[in-house]
Amino acid sequence: MSAAAYDLxxxxxxxxxxxxxxxxxxxxxxAVLIEKGAVGGQVLLTDWVDNYPGFPEGISGFxxxxxxxxxxxxxxxxxxxxxxxxxxxxxPVKRLVLEDGGDITCRAVIIAxxxxxxxxxxxxxxxxxxxxxxxxxxxxxPFYRGQEVAVVGGGNTAVEEAIFLTRFAAKxxxxxxxxxxxxxxxxxxxxFANPKIAFVLDxxxxxxxxxxxxxxxxxxRHNDGTERFLPVTGVFMLIxxxxxxxxxxxxxxxxxxxxFIPTDGEMRTRLAGVMAAGxxxxxxxxxxxxxxxxxxxxxxxxxEYLHHSG
Ligand code: NAP
Numbered sequence: 238m239s240a241a242a243y244d245l246x247x248x249x250x251x252x253x254x255x256x257x258x259x260x261x262x263x264x265x266x267x268a269v270l271i272e273k274g275a276v277g278g279q280v281l282l283t284d285w286v287d288n289y290p291g292f293p294e295g296i297s298g299f300x301x302x303x304x305x306x307x308x309x310x311x312x313x314x315x316x317x318x319x320x321x322x323x324x325x326x327x328x329p330v331k332r333l334v335l336e337d338g339g340d341i342t343c344r345a346v347i348i349a350x351x352x353x354x355x356x357x358x359x360x361x362x363x364x365x366x367x368x369x370x371x372x373x374x375x376x377x378x379p380f381y382r383g384q385e386v387a388v389v390g391g392g393n394t395a396v397e398e399a400i401f402l403t404r405f406a407a408k409x410x411x412x413x414x415x416x417x418x419x420x421x422x423x424x425x426x427x428x429f430a431n432p433k434i435a436f437v438l439d440x441x442x443x444x445x446x447x448x449x450x451x452x453x454x455x456x457x458r459h460n461d462g463t464e465r466f467l468p469v470t471g472v473f474m475l476i477x478x479x480x481x482x483x484x485x486x487x488x489x490x491x492x493x494x495x496x497f498i499p500t501d502g503e504m505r506t507r508l509a510g511v512m513a514a515g516x517x518x519x520x521x522x523x524x525x526x527x528x529x530x531x532x533x534x535x536x537x538x539x540x541e542y543l544h545h546s547g
Contacts, residue, residue: 241330243267243343245539248321248333249481251278252525253515254349255305256532262312264540269341270309271333273320277302278351279372279516280525287379289525301525317341321484326511329546344546345510345539348498349532350481352516352523357389357474361445361452369452370445370472374398375524377471381406386471387455388412389442395475396420396428402473403433410467412437412457437467445472480517493519504535510542 247257250272261268280286280298287295296304310316320336326346333341354372356362362370371377374388378401386406388399391413397420402409411428416438418425428434439460446466447453454468480496490498491507497519504512512535515528 241342241344243269243341244543245269245345245347245536246271246331246333246341246343247347247349248324248484249278249349249351249515249517250276250306250316251349251351251515251528252280252302252305253351253528253532253535254278254347255302255309256529257347257349257514257536258309258314258316258532259305259312260533260536261539262309262314264536266536266540266543269315269317271317271319271321271335271341273318273336276306276316279353285380286376286525288375305529323484324486326486326489326508329510331510345542346512347504347532347535347539348485348506348511348513348517349515349528349535350484350517351528352478352480352497354474355477355479357442357476359442359444361447362474365445365447365452365472369447369470370474372474374402374473374475377473378402378405381471383407384470385410385468386473387437387442387467387469388473388475390475390477391415391418391420392475392477393420393424394477395473396424398473398475399434400424400428400431403431406433406471409434410437410469411435412440412442412455412467414441414460415439416460442472478516478523482517495519502534503538504531505538505542510539510546512538 244266245268247270258270323334325332382405385408387410399409442455444456458464482496498513499519514531514535516523
């Protein structure tokens with residue numbers, strides 16, 4: 238019907254994009270998945286995934302992604318490496334511009350570009366990511382049974398996850414840059430009442446220190462100028478999430494104040510033929526299993542759109 242090269246382009250190769258790719262390939266759509274680097278996404282930030290069903294012993298984030306990619310490839314999913322820099326999504330033929338200057342046309346798009354944790358940007362943070370520095374308490378908390386850990390941040394995520402971490406850790410130190418938390422009062426009260434949580438307010442982490450075994454502690458600078466070393470084996474950076482949305486027409490998609498993309502329950506954005514799945518969506522729960530489920534739903538919505546617009 239149109240001159241579009243593909244029925245469907247999936248942008249992003251994390252769990253949402255790879256599951257969408259699997260479903261699109263099995264549906265025999267003319268589809269391609271575009272990923273800017275290696276496939277994977279945020280799940281690669283965690284050593285071990287214990288909460289993805291089907292793997293009773295758990296599985297490494299790397300291996301899980303490897304299996305997802307292999308499964309999609311078995312059904313012939315085409316993938317293309319390259320960064321999408323712009324998208325024209327308004328009309329019946331969508332156009333995606335690539336970093337190398339080329340472009341791809343298609344009739345439907347699934348945006349699965351994901352999100353990334355905000356980084357603190359201190360020395361040692363990158364070096365010890367996956368070896369004591371974590372951005373996901375749900376994923377990595379159980380590894381710190383009986384140990385002392387630090388949480389950086391004072392918002393709902395930081396305080397909620399600090400409470401979650403007390404299930405495992407002997408002590409959780411919440412380090413926050415102001416003397417007042419941002420989290421809602423009810424969460425604050427729950428945290429204040431928890432004997433395993435200690436607050437280090439008016440303070441900033443200056444450096445993560447460690448050795449061959451991983452993190453050994455953090456250097457803290459208090460706002461009054463004094464400094465100290467806090468010995469911990471885990472540091473959870475929970476200072477917010479940033480959507481990977483640089484390439485998206487945010488106003489047209491009706492992005493929320495944080496830049497995430499709203500969809501309906503079928504993963505349809507407000508632009509016809511454009512779906513979003515996974516962490517880029519405006520939503521509360523960001524897990525591998527939800528991303529995968531949304532990738533599947535998005536393809537079913539894309540098929541329906543292609544059928545009716547074809
Ligand atoms: P957030 O509300 O933006 O809070 C980020 C926290 O990190 C703030 O306390 C902030 O400090 C701190 N921070 C940011 N940059 C920092 C830096 N460079 N150095 C040190 N500290 C830094 O993010 P969030 O907690 O991830 O929550 C995101 C959204 O999800 C919010 O709207 C939140 O309400 C919502 N959420 C809701 C629930 C719930 O309802 N149960 C649970 C989780 C998340 P300042 O306070 O000084 O700015």
